[in-house]
Amino acid sequence: MMSVRHWFGERLDVSGEDLRWLTNEPVPNHMKRWWFALGGTPAYLYAIQIVTGLLLAFYYEPSPSRAYQSVAYVTDEVPFGWYVRSVHKWGATFMIAAIVLHQMRVFFSGAYRKPREINWMIGMSMLVCTLTIAFTGYSLVYEQLSYWGATVGANIADGVPLIGSTVKRMLLGGDSYNSHTLARFFVLHGAVLPIILTLLIVVHIAIVRLQGVSELSFEEEPDGGGTFNLFPDHVYMELTIGLSLMVLLSALATVFPATMGPLADPLTTPEVIKPEWFFYVAFRWLKLFSGTVAILSMGFVVFTMFCWPFIDDLIRRKTRFSEASVWIGLLAVVLISVLMIWEAAVAH
Numbered sequence: 218m219m220s221v222r223h224w225f226g227e228r229l230d231v232s233g234e235d236l237r238w239l240t241n242e243p244v245p246n247h248m249k250r251w252w253f254a255l256g257g258t259p260a261y262l263y264a265i266q267i268v269t270g271l272l273l274a275f276y277y278e279p280s281p282s283r284a285y286q287s288v289a290y291v292t293d294e295v296p297f298g299w300y301v302r303s304v305h306k307w308g309a310t311f312m313i314a315a316i317v318l319h320q321m322r323v324f325f326s327g328a329y330r331k332p333r334e335i336n337w338m339i340g341m342s343m344l345v346c347t348l349t350i351a352f353t354g355y356s357l358v359y360e361q362l363s364y365w366g367a368t369v370g371a372n373i374a375d376g377v378p379l380i381g382s383t384v385k386r387m388l389l390g391g392d393s394y395n396s397h398t399l400a401r402f403f404v405l406h407g408a409v410l411p412i413i414l415t416l417l418i419v420v421h422i423a424i425v426r427l428q429g430v431s432e433l434s435f436e437e438e439p440d441g442g443g444t445f446n447l448f449p450d451h452v453y454m455e456l457t458i459g460l461s462l463m464v465l466l467s468a469l470a471t472v473f474p475a476t477m478g479p480l481a482d483p484l485t486t487p488e489v490i491k492p493e494w495f496f497y498v499a500f501r502w503l504k505l506f507s508g509t510v511a512i513l514s515m516g517f518v519v520f521t522m523f524c525w526p527f528i529d530d531l532i533r534r535k536t537r538f539s540e541a542s543v544w545i546g547l548l549a550v551v552l553i554s555v556l557m558i559w560e561a562a563v564a565h
Contacts, residue, residue: 244430244444244451254454255319256425259347260418261459262312265466269305270407277357279403281396284359285480292477303470309351311462313495316344324525324546328431334526336424339417341523346414348495353406355493359399364481365490367402368394373503376512394483489563497560498553 276295278287291298320340323329329337356367371394375385390397492500503511521528529542 254451254458255315255322257455258458258462259312259315259319261455261462262308262315263414263418265308265463266305266312267411269301269308270411272301273305274407277403279357279399281359281399281481284357284399285477288358289477292475299474300467300470303474304466306475307466307469307473309354310494311466313347313351316340316347320344321546321550325543326431327529327542329526330529331526333424333428333431336421336428337526338523339421339424341519343414343417343421345519346410346417350406350410350414351493351495353402353410356402357399357406358477359481360478361481361485361487362478362491364394364483365487366492367398369490373508373512376508377516378509378513494557494561498556501556501560 273291276287276291276298278284288302291302293299323337323340352367352370356363356370371385371389374388375381377384386392388398388401389395390401499515502515505511506514525542532541533539
């Protein structure tokens with residue numbers, strides 16, 4: 218062991234004091250609160266998704282004739298396959314929820330304001346990318362609902378002016394669901410979108426490192442409450458959160474494992490098509506308005522969310538309502554909650 222240590226010491230002359238200096242980055246005290254340290258939670262869940270997704274990919278066959286059977290084989294016959302698939306499913310749910318909560322924290326704390334506008338837009342891109350990954354993953358099982366959900370999703374894309382028909386053909390590999398569609402969804406879900414999301418995460422973290430963590434102060438901590446060390450304090454906290462999430466995911470995977478619905482039947486349209494919970498709002502919105510109006514209005518909302526730092530800056534400069542964003546955000550949360558509960562309450 219001493220010779221190995223000596224070998225590395227000659228090439229990496231780093232002392233314990235050097236390591237302490239490298240990892241002793243001061244972190245604002247408000248990061249001790251989990252609500253203000255939500256960025257690490259989706260990153261941890263994303264790592265779980267990569268590991269479980271790779272394990273599932275060993276058995277998955279992206280063709281209409283074999284997709285359903287391959288998922289059933291993983292669920293029923295592969296040792297602990299049901300567990301891996303269930304953790305993957307619950308991990309996707311938690312990851313989307315964590316990103317949404319993180320975006321809400323950034324929004325309501327005003328952490329998107331100058332000079333952090335670019336990172337807000339990157340965060341929004343990460344949310345859209347994650348939702349798209351979830352959509353393509355849901356469609357891979359080739360169940361009745363996932364098949365028709367993919368068909369409906371492609372038809373919604375077709376309603377986008379100018380580029381809709383092109384997007385639909387690229388997504389499905391033709392004008393309608395065909396033998397090439399699952400392969401395209403699999404490549405998007407397992408390679409293209411994860412690579413894009415990984416690059417976005419790297420850029421997001423790099424910008425945080427360059428700009429530093431936004432510091433917040435509270436009435437009980439008028440000076441911001443000081444700082445604490447990145448290592449070991451913050452790292453230990455993140456590890457504790459990660460282990461707690463793993464225990465929770467394992468419990469949910471055991472008590473509420475992923476199941477299999479009926480095999481897809483292209484000739485039989487279900488009476489009611491049920492999306493995953495994170496698409497409830499969009500699905501309810503589509504039911505309330507005609508196709509083109511609903512699609513354009515949803516696109517406008519997403520565009521507004523991307524550009525919100527600049528809209529907020531305009532409001533703050535041109536009006537007396539310096540914290541109008543808080544009230545607009547609260548109204549948006551109420552509206553989203555109503556639409557989600559409304560769609561969830563409908564019999565599916």
